[in-house]
Amino acid sequence: MSNFWKRLHNHLFAPPDAVAVANAAPAARVVVQPTTATPPGYPTTYRPTSPNDGLHQPQVFDPALKHFPRAFRPGDPTFENVDNGRRWVELRRVVTDHVLRAIAESEWGNRLVLRGSRLLKAWLGDAAREPGDLDWVVDPPTVGPQDTWGAGLCAGLVDAVFAKPHPSGVELIRSGVAIDNIWTYERAEGRRVVFPWRVAGLPGAAVQVDVVFHETIPTPDRRLPIPLADRGCVSVRSASPSQSLAWKLLWLATDNYPQGKDLYDAVLLAEQFPLPLSVLTQTFNLGGARPLPRTAAELVGALRVDWENFQAEYPWVAGEAASWQTRLTGALSSTFAEGSGNGDVDHRDDPCVMNPLWLTSTVVQLAKGIDAEGAFDRLPILADALQDAGCDDEELLHHCRSDGPHTRGCWVIEMVLGKKE
Numbered sequence: 001m002s003n004f005w006k007r008l009h010n011h012l013f014a015p016p017d018a019v020a021v022a023n024a025a026p027a028a029r030v031v032v033q034p035t036t037a038t039p040p041g042y043p044t045t046y047r048p049t050s051p052n053d054g055l056h057q058p059q060v061f062d063p064a065l066k067h068f069p070r071a072f073r074p075g076d077p078t079f080e081n082v083d084n085g086r087r088w089v090e091l092r093r094v095v096t097d098h099v100l101r102a103i104a105e106s107e108w109g110n111r112l113v114l115r116g117s118r119l120l121k122a123w124l125g126d127a128a129r130e131p132g133d134l135d136w137v138v139d140p141p142t143v144g145p146q147d148t149w150g151a152g153l154c155a156g157l158v159d160a161v162f163a164k165p166h167p168s169g170v171e172l173i174r175s176g177v178a179i180d181n182i183w184t185y186e187r188a189e190g191r192r193v194v195f196p197w198r199v200a201g202l203p204g205a206a207v208q209v210d211v212v213f214h215e216t217i218p219t220p221d222r223r224l225p226i227p228l229a230d231r232g233c234v235s236v237r238s239a240s241p242s243q244s245l246a247w248k249l250l251w252l253a254t255d256n257y258p259q260g261k262d263l264y265d266a267v268l269l270a271e272q273f274p275l276p277l278s279v280l281t282q283t284f285n286l287g288g289a290r291p292l293p294r295t296a297a298e299l300v301g302a303l304r305v306d307w308e309n310f311q312a313e314y315p316w317v318a319g320e321a322a323s324w325q326t327r328l329t330g331a332l333s334s335t336f337a338e339g340s341g342n343g344d345v346d347h348r349d350d351p352c353v354m355n356p357l358w359l360t361s362t363v364v365q366l367a368k369g370i371d372a373e374g375a376f377d378r379l380p381i382l383a384d385a386l387q388d389a390g391c392d393d394e395e396l397l398h399h400c401r402s403d404g405p406h407t408r409g410c411w412v413i414e415m416v417l418g419k420k421e
Helices: 003-013 082-104 117-127 148-163 241-254 260-272 277-286 296-301 307-313 321-331 333-340 361-373 376-388 394-401 411-416
Strands: 059-061 072-074 112-115 133-138 170-172 178-182 190-199 202-212 222-227 233-238
Touching (some): 059 307, 072 202, 082 190, 112 117, 117 241, 148 202, 241 260, 241 277, 260 321, 296 321, 296 333, 321 333, 361 376
Parallel strands (some): 133 202
């Protein structure tokens, strides 16, 4: 262990009264929690899984909480009994989705945009990390935590979650709900709410909900149907895959303590979804970051990620940080090729379903003519025809009416003509 990391280790694991709050830093260490009570110096939202002889749980440094002497959150537990572990994960999915539905369908949901691990699970399936938290951005960004709406948000979310019937066999514990401020020193200020739950025969835990204020979302969000553990579905305002990836890259490049989970997530997103250079550039500009590097290698090569803590929580992830950075560099090559004039920027960053009702004879004939003649100046006319047919996809319509650049292979034309599934 280097002297630098030794200093960080000593800093975090010194007695609480000897720790300077503003300088809290990560330590690569796994600790089995002896109690569910909040220990001195920890956030009030620190709610580890109930003690159990067959359970091991890391405590993970969380930079969102670094204003606390013990800036930790509970990591994902591992069970000696595999069946218990599987059942516990399934139950957490059910409880997390209960909280998701309650928030999305409440009066507060209209001003909240979902991002983070729950969306990645919906997009990427088994490869994505198992979500134990829900991350939201308040929209519009002019709303602050001290405003009337913002001040009532946390209590409103708690009321919404407990207003719905609990999942069968699960008890959510209202008296155990806790709230902390997050990101008080960097990024956008926010609040964390944890909802403890328990069930007979297995250790209990808590669902973590993070909400941030004053953060501008560079690209439009969309309402997406999110499949739930009970085989139902809920409509949620959601950030796009490209915006999610751009945020991950921004955090990796600019956070004081870049996290391994963001590198892992960024690789999965970059390998599955295109990232327009304009989205990445705008995200870096709005994030107050240094200028975006000119190449993927320059951006990714400069990253210094806390991979050891990440692997303590996710031991099933193979490989060192360097190998994942190599994968990320390769996956981002097409994004940075746009800046050199070698890339095709006329694509969409998230999945689109073309409603058959929009495909009137007028729409199809217009698309065929544009495709055959390269007449992209007619795209605004196509947008009008699609809208007349009932199309309400704001990103699709905006793309047709924008200045481009538009090229052959335009994703709108390909979707209309059935060339792209």
